[in-house]
Amino acid sequence: MSETPPLRLTNTLSRSVEAVEPVATAPDGRPLLRFYSCGPTVYSYAHIGNFRTFLTADLVVRTAAALGWAVRYVSNVTDVGHLTEDDVADGAGEDKMAKALASKEGEQFETVWDLARHYTAALVEDWHALNLLEPNVRPRATEHLREQIEAVEGLVERGHAYETDDGVYFHVPSFPDYGKLSGNRDADTLVEGTREVVRDDAKRDPRDFALWKKDPGHLMQWFSPYGWGFPGWHLECSVMAQKYLGETIDLHGGGEDLRFPHHECEIAQAEALTGQPFSRYWMHTRFLQVEGEKMSKSKGNFLTVRDLTLAPEDGGREDWGAPLDPLALRLALISGHYAKPFNLTRKTLSDAQKNRQRYVDADAAVRDALDAGRPGDDVLAGPLDVAYGEALAAMADDLNTPVALAAALRGAGDVLKAHRAEPLSGASARTARAFLDHVEALLGIVGTGAADEAAPEDDGLAAQVEALLIQRTEARAAKDWARADAIRDELDALGVDVMDTPSGPQWKRKD
Numbered sequence: 001m002s003e004t005p006p007l008r009l010t011n012t013l014s015r016s017v018e019a020v021e022p023v024a025t026a027p028d029g030r031p032l033l034r035f036y037s038c039g040p041t042v043y044s045y046a047h048i049g050n051f052r053t054f055l056t057a058d059l060v061v062r063t064a065a066a067l068g069w070a071v072r073y074v075s076n077v078t079d080v081g082h083l084t085e086d087d088v089a090d091g092a093g094e095d096k097m098a099k100a101l102a103s104k105e106g107e108q109f110e111t112v113w114d115l116a117r118h119y120t121a122a123l124v125e126d127w128h129a130l131n132l133l134e135p136n137v138r139p140r141a142t143e144h145l146r147e148q149i150e151a152v153e154g155l156v157e158r159g160h161a162y163e164t165d166d167g168v169y170f171h172v173p174s175f176p177d178y179g180k181l182s183g184n185r186d187a188d189t190l191v192e193g194t195r196e197v198v199r200d201d202a203k204r205d206p207r208d209f210a211l212w213k214k215d216p217g218h219l220m221q222w223f224s225p226y227g228w229g230f231p232g233w234h235l236e237c238s239v240m241a242q243k244y245l246g247e248t249i250d251l252h253g254g255g256e257d258l259r260f261p262h263h264e265c266e267i268a269q270a271e272a273l274t275g276q277p278f279s280r281y282w283m284h285t286r287f288l289q290v291e292g293e294k295m296s297k298s299k300g301n302f303l304t305v306r307d308l309t310l311a312p313e314d315g316g317r318e319d320w321g322a323p324l325d326p327l328a329l330r331l332a333l334i335s336g337h338y339a340k341p342f343n344l345t346r347k348t349l350s351d352a353q354k355n356r357q358r359y360v361d362a363d364a365a366v367r368d369a370l371d372a373g374r375p376g377d378d379v380l381a382g383p384l385d386v387a388y389g390e391a392l393a394a395m396a397d398d399l400n401t402p403v404a405l406a407a408a409l410r411g412a413g414d415v416l417k418a419h420r421a422e423p424l425s426g427a428s429a430r431t432a433r434a435f436l437d438h439v440e441a442l443l444g445i446v447g448t449g450a451a452d453e454a455a456p457e458d459d460g461l462a463a464q465v466e467a468l469l470i471q472r473t474e475a476r477a478a479k480d481w482a483r484a485d486a487i488r489d490e491l492d493a494l495g496v497d498v499m500d501t502p503s504g505p506q507w508k509r510k511d
């Protein structure tokens, strides 16, 4: 196969399509992409718009792996109840989890904790149904309260945050780069954007956003040096990204609405705390609309994976036709380019179901032919090599899924055409098998399980060790020898030996 192209993505920070160049290398010498993608707030089932954004992240991971990179991929679960107006920097309104608990659907849950557990489990189920790779780490906000509180304390100590009777706020004027991602720099527009919000009169600047909200009446609350309360939403992601990926990460992603304020606030928190750049590249997925309408959980007009893939008696939606094969839904959701708005229609779904069938048929033909082991030449190597090369090049070029899917579909069509003309030889079938497995690893639409082989290795130990090695490299670069030694002790306690080699640290389990 031809030389591997660079991975280019639309970087929101520079507003241009750029080649992504990871800074770190994996212990085996491959480029290591450190990638954080914002997950959902689990107060309801994730909708297919959320999944469009998660699928973008999935395709980044698959494409990077197909290019031969190592990937460390973190996607969180927001299980702290944040506020219904969190889309303005200083969130206000009702708590989303509390509101969900009080709703009709919430009656089945005793507490917000049960509700969060239920929707987290449902998220993971739908994630697997749509054949998304499991992240190396799926951290929960509620399991990282200590780290979030430490970050608030750090920001207060460094003069970037201050306490009032109601909470602790990040002081925006203390961070001159605020606005570099979204372009929202103007204090007046920012204030206008927050007009409807209940404000704390003790705030020093109207743009200052909450790091900690004091609220002894909140359903989910923790104790901090600032009393009982809960963290601001923006805090969890910068804290968990840095914990699992290091001070500077390569790529951070989410849906277009997160650009401001969420990601802008993450940058301010992280960079004010460490003095280092937070994420080198940012990517944002444009919204999914359904039949021309914007869809969101809080509006209540959303479709879930379950609505479209289950039979009506199991909870599927009758008005959307026969239940779809989940991989057909996946195909439909990735059929538009992530950086352009995407309107999903009934026709998108029926076309996807048809195209998906071509992969099912090609896969069946190849299995038969492998069993039969017929003699004869390999007639597929040429066209399938070209088709896969085109698909990979298109994905590397800013995840151009329309072109990649067309090339992959043409390849599956070539397999079927050849098989219909004359049953495939064993040699052709082996080539076709390799092609379908590569397409599965890259796009996840064949459903043969090859994706598992492409998944970032995750046996827990590897993830922990790699995180520690990144922190150790950073500690050494900062000449923080005490920290580097402490990390070495932690690695020792995990039962691994580390060897420093010219291509970076290598590790193995102790004998």
Ligand SMILES: Nc1ncnc2c1ncn2[C@@H]1O[C@H](COP(=O)(O)OP(=O)(O)OP(=O)(O)O)[C@@H](O)[C@H]1O
Pocket: 038, 039, 040, 041, 042, 047, 048, 049, 050, 051, 052, 053, 096, 253, 254, 255, 256, 257, 258, 285, 286, 287, 288, 289, 294, 295, 296, 297, 298, 299
């Ligand atoms: N219609 C959509 N299309 C694509 N991505 C979306 C859409 N709606 C939300 N997202 C993205 O899904 C991810 C999870 O978001 P979140 O759980 O906040 O969902 P939400 O539907 O926006 O909820 P809410 O309406 O309560 O804000 C975020 O990255 C968000 O940007």
Ligand SMILES: [Zn+2]
Pocket: 037, 038, 039, 237, 254, 262
């Ligand atoms: Zn986030």
